Amino acid sequence: MIPAPVEYVRASTLEQAFEALADPDAKLLAGGQSLLSVMKLRVVRPSLLVDIGRLGLGGVEARDGEIGIGALTTWDELARAPELRRPALVAIGECAAEIGDLQVRNRGTLGGSLAHADPASDFPAVVLALGARIVVRSPDGERTLEASEFFLGPFTTALGPQELIMEVVVPTPSTGSGSAYSKVEHPASGFALAGAAAVVRPDGSSAVAVTGVGDKPFLLPDDVDPAAAPAEAEIFGDRFASAEFRRHLAGVVVKRALERARTRAEEDR
Ligand SMILES: Cc1cc2nc3c(=O)[nH]c(=O)nc-3n(C[C@H](O)[C@H](O)[C@H](O)COP(=O)(O)OP(=O)(O)OC[C@H]3O[C@@H](n4cnc5c(N)ncnc54)[C@H](O)[C@@H]3O)c2cc1C
Numbered sequence: 001m002i003p004a005p006v007e008y009v010r011a012s013t014l015e016q017a018f019e020a021l022a023d024p025d026a027k028l029l030a031g032g033q034s035l036l037s038v039m040k041l042r043v044v045r046p047s048l049l050v051d052i053g054r055l056g057l058g059g060v061e062a063r064d065g066e067i068g069i070g071a072l073t074t075w076d077e078l079a080r081a082p083e084l085r086r087p088a089l090v091a092i093g094e095c096a097a098e099i100g101d102l103q104v105r106n107r108g109t110l111g112g113s114l115a116h117a118d119p120a121s122d123f124p125a126v127v128l129a130l131g132a133r134i135v136v137r138s139p140d141g142e143r144t145l146e147a148s149e150f151f152l153g154p155f156t157t158a159l160g161p162q163e164l165i166m167e168v169v170v171p172t173p174s175t176g177s178g179s180a181y182s183k184v185e186h187p188a189s190g191f192a193l194a195g196a197a198a199v200v201r202p203d204g205s206s207a208v209a210v211t212g213v214g215d216k217p218f219l220l221p222d223d224v225d226p227a228a229a230p231a232e233a234e235i236f237g238d239r240f241a242s243a244e245f246r247r248h249l250a251g252v253v254v255k256r257a258l259e260r261a262r263t264r265a266e267e268d269r
Contacts, residue, residue, distance in 0.1 A: 001040040001041060001042065002040065003036070003039035003040050003042070003045075004039070004042060004045045006039070006045075006046055006047065006048065006049055007047060007048045007049070008029075008048070008049045008051065009048065009049070009050055009051065010051040010053070010054060011050055011051065011052055011054070011055060012054060012055075013055070014055060014137065014164070017050055017052055017055065017164060018138065018139045018162060018164075020048060020050040021050060021161070021162045021164075022162070023047065023048055024161065025045075025046055025047035025048065026046060026047065026048040026049070026050050027044070027046035027048070027049060027050065028049075028050050028052055028115075028164060029049040029050060029051045029052065029053070030052060030053065030071070030072060030109040030111055030112035031053075031074065031107035031108040031109045031112050032107065033100070033104050033107050033108040033112065034108075034112060034113070034116040034118065035049075035112070035116070052072065052164070053072065055072065056070075056072075057070040057071045057072040057111070057166060057167070058070045058071075058072040058073045058074070058077065058109075059073060059077070060073060060077070060078070060081040060083045060084060061083070062083045062172075065171065065172055066169050066170060066171050066172055067083060067084070067089065067169070067170045067172060068167050068168075068169055069092075069110060069167060069168045069169075069170065070110075070111075070166075070167055071109065071110060071111025071112075071164070071165040071166055071167060071168070072109050072110075072111060073109060073110050073111075074105065074106060074107065074108060074109055074110075075096040075097070075099045075100070075104070075105035075106075075108050075109075075110075076096070076102075076105040076106050078092055078093055078096035078110065079093045079096040079097040079105065080093070081093065086268070087177065087178040087179065087264035087265065087267055087268040088172070088173035088174075088175075088177035088178060088179055088199070088264075088265075088268065089130075089170065089172075089173070089179060090178075090179055090180070090264065091126050091129070091130070091179035091180050091181040091197050091198070091199070091257075091261070092126055092130075092170070092179075094180060094181045095122050095123055095125075095126045095181035095183075095195075095197065096123070098122065098181070098183060098185065098190065099122055099123070099190060100189070100190045101190065104190075110123060110168060111165040111166075111168075114127070114134065114150065114157070114165060114168070115157060115159060115165055116155065117151055117152075117153075117154070117155050117156060117157045117216070118154075118155065118191070119154045119155075119211070119212065119214065119215055119216055119217070120186070120191040120192050120193075120211070120212045121191065121192070121211065122181070122183060122191075122192050122195050122211060122212075124147070124151055124209070124211050124216075124217035125181065125192075125195050125196060125197040125209040125210060125211035125217050126181055126197040126209075127147040127150075127168060127170075128147045128148060128197065128207075128209035128217055128218070128219050129179070129197035129198060129199045129207045129208060129209040129219070130147075130170050130171075130173075130179065130197070130199055130207075131146075131147070131170075131171060131199075131207065132147045132168050132169060132170045132171075133145065133146055133147065133168070133169045134146075134147060134150050134165060134167075134168055134169075135165070135166045135167040135168070135169060136159060136160075136163045136164060136165050136166060137163065137164055137166050138160055138162045138163040138164070139162055142166070144169075145158055148219060151216040151217055152216065153215050153216050154215050154216065156216075173199065173201065174201070174202055175202070175268060175269070176201075176202030176265055176268050176269045177199060177200060177201050177202060177265055177268065178199070178200045178260075178261040178262060178263065178264030178265030178266070178267070178268060179197070179198065179199045179200070179261050179264065180197070180198050180256075180257045180258075180259075180260035180261040180264065181195065181196070181197045181198075181257060182195070182196055182198075182253040182256040182257040182260065183195035183196070183212070183253055184249045184252065184253060186240060191212070192211050192212030193212055193213075193240060193241050193246060193249055194210070194211075194212045194213050194246055194249035194250045194252070194253050195210070195211045195212045195253055196208060196209065196210050196211075196250070196253040196254040196256070196257040196258075197209050197211075197257060198254070198257035198258045198260075198261040199261060200258070200261040200262045200264075200265040201265070202265065202269070205222075206258060206261070206262075207219065207222075208220045208254055208257065208258060210233070210250055210253075210254065212246075212250075213233070213235045213236070213246045213247070213249070213250045214233055214234055214235055214236060215234075215236065218233060220254070233250075235247045235250065
């Protein structure tokens with residue numbers, strides 16, 4: 001299908017992007033890997049596309065106690081980033097390397113995926129399990145959201161109308177931690193039928209998040225046996241996989257992610 005006619009502007013500065021976003025029918029364009037699909041289906045019909053590709057918001061930076069990942073960092077860059085090779089952070093690149101195909105990984109960005117909030121997308125589980133923060137900016141200034149308060153429902157986030165994701169900040173886990181991402185993917189698109197990210201800490205405690213099975217990604221509660229927990233969540237079914245099958249897959253990917261994260265934590269001691 002062909003999208004409806006649309007104006008295009010490339011922002012050279014954040015101020016220009018915000019100015020263009022004053023038009024309520026304007027939409028930010030990052031890698032275009034999700035937006036163009038929904039425009040072709042005419043589910044979304046923006047009057048103006050504001051290309052933020054030249055704002056220099058990409059890259060991974062190791063800082064004191066945290067890792068900053070720019071919103072425009074592509075999946076391919078994440079999969080290759082040397083700063084993310086530690087067992088505690090390796091789930092990031094592991095997840096990114098399994099997203100879509102080569103073209104999607106070369107164009108698609110972390111910020112675009114989080115803002116789009118497709119309930120089948122992979123990376124939300126990783127930011128939840130790692131306890132990441134999402135830094136957003138608007139003409140009114142900057143604010144930081146916990147990943148756990150960012151995803152509100154299918155294709156719905158806590159982002160305001162003129163807010164732009166700037167960066168994802170991941171607290172550097174202590175030595176002796178391990179992480180992993182595991183998914184069972186849709187064979188055509190690569191999206192998660194069920195995906196799980198796990199982080200195991202030096203004291204053996206863990207954080208596990210699941211995506212692809214409900215209307216939004218979710219963290220498993222601390223006090224529940226993680227392997228049994230998907231049974232407690234509300235899980236949906238569709239023509240690709242019934243709710244019962246998805247529930248089963250969720251249990252499988254949680255177990256796999258936890259086992260791999262545990263092994264990696266031991267290797268890091
Ligand atoms: C064939 C195919 C297979 C795919 N497979 C997978 C998969 O296996 N797993 C998976 O998770 N995803 C998959 N995707 C989606 C892919 O990961 C997209 O790259 C990602 O969802 C969106 O990133 P983008 O940079 O392309 O965003 P865009 O498409 O440019 O934008 C998406 C939305 O986010 C908004 N936006 C973009 N950047 C920002 C920002 N910095 N701040 C605020 N809002 C912003 C846009 O306005 C738009 O509403 C697939 C896509 C395709 C086409």
